[in-house]
Amino acid sequence: MAGQKTAAYGSWKSPISSDMIVQGTISLVGMCFDGADRYWVEARPSEAGRNVLMRQAANGMVEEITPAPFNVRDRVHEYGGAPFVIHEGMVYFSNFADNLLYVRKPDGTIEAMTSDTKKYYADGVIDPLRNRLILVREDHTNSDIFAETTLVSMNADGSNEQIVVSGNDFYANPRFSPDGRHFAWLTWNHPNMPWDETELWVADVMADGSLQNERKVAGGNQSSVIQPVWSPDNQLYFVSDKSNWWNIMRLEHDGAVTTVCPMEAEFGSPSWAFGISDYAFVDPDNIICTYSQNGRKYLATLGVASGMLALVETEDTYFTSIHSNGGKIGYIGASPVSFPHIVVSNPDGSEVEVLKSSAALQVSDDYISVPESIAFPTEGGKTAYAIFYPPKNPDFVAPGQEKPPLLVHVHGGPTAASQAVLNLSTQYWTSRGIAVVDVNYGGSTGYGREYRDRLKGNWGIVDVDDSANAALYLAKRGDVDEDRLAIAGGSAGGYTTLASLVFKDVYRAGASHFGLSELEVFVNETHKFESRYMDGLLGPYPEAKDVYYNRSPINFTDQLSCPVIFFQGLDDKIVPPNQAELMVEALRKKGLPVAYVAFAGEGHGFRMSENIKRSLDGEFYFYSRVFGFTPADDIEPVQIDNM
Known part of the structure; x- marks a missing residue:
C-alpha cells in the first residue's frame, strides 16, 4: 500500500497500547433479569479489578447498585462465580473483601447478613414459597484444603442458617421448581472434576421446607451432568455428555430421560465457575441456547417438543450467560471484530439493544x-x-x-x-x-x-x-x-x-x-x-x-x-x-x-x-x-x- 513504512516485525508502531487496554476496557462477568430490570457485573481494572453490579431499570435508567468498596465476587472453589441472586428488587451478594453475604434493599440500603469471614457463599437461589435462600456454602473454619462444602438455607435477613444437604465433597446449582414443590442440585466427589462425573439429585419440598424423597435422577458412571434448569411448567432439564456430547436432556414424569435435540455439538461448557448459563427457557415450549460445533458457537431457539433448532440471526459468534425473562432474551456476545457486549433482544434476534460493551474504544x-x-x-x-x-x-x-x-x-x-x-x-x-x-x-x-x-x-x-x-x-x-x-x-x-x-x-x-x-x-x-x-x-x-x-x-x-x-x-x-x-x-x-x-x-x-x-x-x-x-x-x- 502507498505510504507504508518498511520496518521489521515487532517494530511496528501501533495505536493499540497497553494503556488503552487497561483504561478503556472492562470485563463483563455475567447478566440476568429480575422482571423487566436487567442486571450485569463489570470487572474494572481501573478500580483494582473491583466487580460492580449494574442495573438498567424498566424505565431505562442505568445505575451502579454496589458502590465502592463493595466487590461483588466470591471465593468458593477459589474461582467463584454466581456471587449474587436477585428477587423482586432484593439483591443478595457476596463481598470479596470479607466473604460476607450482604443484602441491598430496594431503597438502596446495604446490610450484612452473615458475620463469619471463614464461610463463603455462592450460587444462591430463592425459595419461591418460603422467603428464604439456599446457597452453596464453603466452610473454611477448620481447614482450607479440606473446607466443608454444603447446601445451606437461611431467612432473607440471614437468620436461621442451617445445612439442608451435606455429605459429599462438592455441591452446585441448587434450583427450585417454579411451584416450589421440588428441589434439584448437582453434587460430585473427589477425584472427579465437574466435567468428569457429577450426579443430579431431586427432592420433594415439604410445607416446612424440609426435603423428602431425595433421589439421584441422572449422572454418575463417568458422565458429566451440568446446568439443571426447571421449565416454567415444572419439568427438569439438564445437560449431559453421556453421548460424548453435552446435549440438553429432559427428565420425564416417569423418571426416564429424553435427549431433546441429539447432536454432535456441545450445548454446555465446563463448570470452572458457578453461574454458567448456556440455555434458558423463553416459555414452556421454547429454549434459547448456545451450542458449539467445529470450534464455533451458535445461538438458536429450541422447541422442546419438536427438538428442532432455529438459528438466531446475529453477527456474534460467541455467546455466554444466556437468560430470559419470558419476553426478552439476554446474553454476552462477541465476535472476531466486536468486543464482548451485553445484548437484550427478542427471542428471534430482532429489536437488538446493546446494554454495555466491554470497550468504548474506537x-x-x-x-x-x-x-x-x-x-x-x-x-x-x-x-x-x-x-x-x-x-x-x-x-x-x-x-x-x-x-x-x-x-x-x-x-x-x-x-x-x-x-x-x-x-x-x-x-x-x-x-x-x-x-x-x-x-x-x-x-x-x-x-x-x-x-x-x-x-x-x-x-x-x-x-x-x-x-x-x-x-x-x-x-x-x-x-x-x-x-x-x-x-x-x-x-x-x-x-x-x-x-x-x-x-x-x-x-x-x-x-x-x-x-x-x-x-x-x-x-x-x-x-x-x-x-x-x-x-x-x-x-x-x-x-x-x-x-x-x-x-x-x-x-x-x-x-x-x-x-x-x-x-x-x-x-x-x-x-x-x-x-x-x-x-x-x-x-x-x-x-x-x-x-x-x-x-x-x-x-x-x-x-x-x-x-x-x-x-x-x-x-x-x-x-x-x-x-x-x-x-x-x-x-x-x-x-x-x-x-
Missing part, C-alpha cells in the same frame, strides 16, 4: 487481525485445532522475505478453550508485527468428551505436542519464522509453557504467567476444588509419584536452553509464588536469561490495571531483547538476569 478495523480457524495434524494420526491471528498493521510492511515471530498462546484450565473473539491483548501483538496462535489442544472443551479426555493421564504430553505441532504447522505453511517461536500461557497454560520449553526443542523464548513448575508441590499446597484434579491428568498421588516427577519442568532445567520470563501474583492461592520462584532460581543458577516480575496484592490472574499493563509490556520487551527487534514504544525495561 479502533480502526484496518488494525484488527481477523483470525483463521485451523485444524492440523498431531501425534498419533490425530487432528487438533487452533485459532491463528496473522500480523496486521496498514502503516507497515516487513522488509524483504522476513517472516514474523510467532507467539503460541496456551489457554488455562487445561479444560477450557480459546474463542475467536475480539481481544485487544491479542491485537496488541498482531498490530506490532507478531503473529499469534491460540491452541485448543487435546483436552480442550467444545469438541466432545472424547477430545476432552485425550488429556487423561497425558497432561504435559498431549498439550505440549499439540502446541508444538500448531507452531510447526504454521512455520511449514510459510506463515511464521521457525527460528522465532515463543510460547506463553497462564495457570495451567503456564505449566504447558514451561513443559514445552523443557521437553521440546521448538521455541526460542517463553513466558509463564502464574504457571506450575513443580507438580508435587501443587498437590500438597493447592485448594480443595483442584486438590485431586491431578488424579485424572497425571494419576493418583503418591501412587503415580514418578509421573509427577517426570512431568515437572523444575526437575529438568538442564534440558532448558532458552530465555524465560515469569509473572506471578504474590497472593495466589491456586498456584503459590514458590512455583515460579523455584524455577527462576534454577534458571539463574544455570546462567540462562530469566526475568521475574511479582505483583503484591494479586491472586490467580491479574486484575489491577497497572499490573495488567506491566505484564503485557514486560513480555513484549522481553521478546524484543531475545529476538532482536526494537519496539516502537518507550517501554519500561524489565530486569533480565544473565542476559
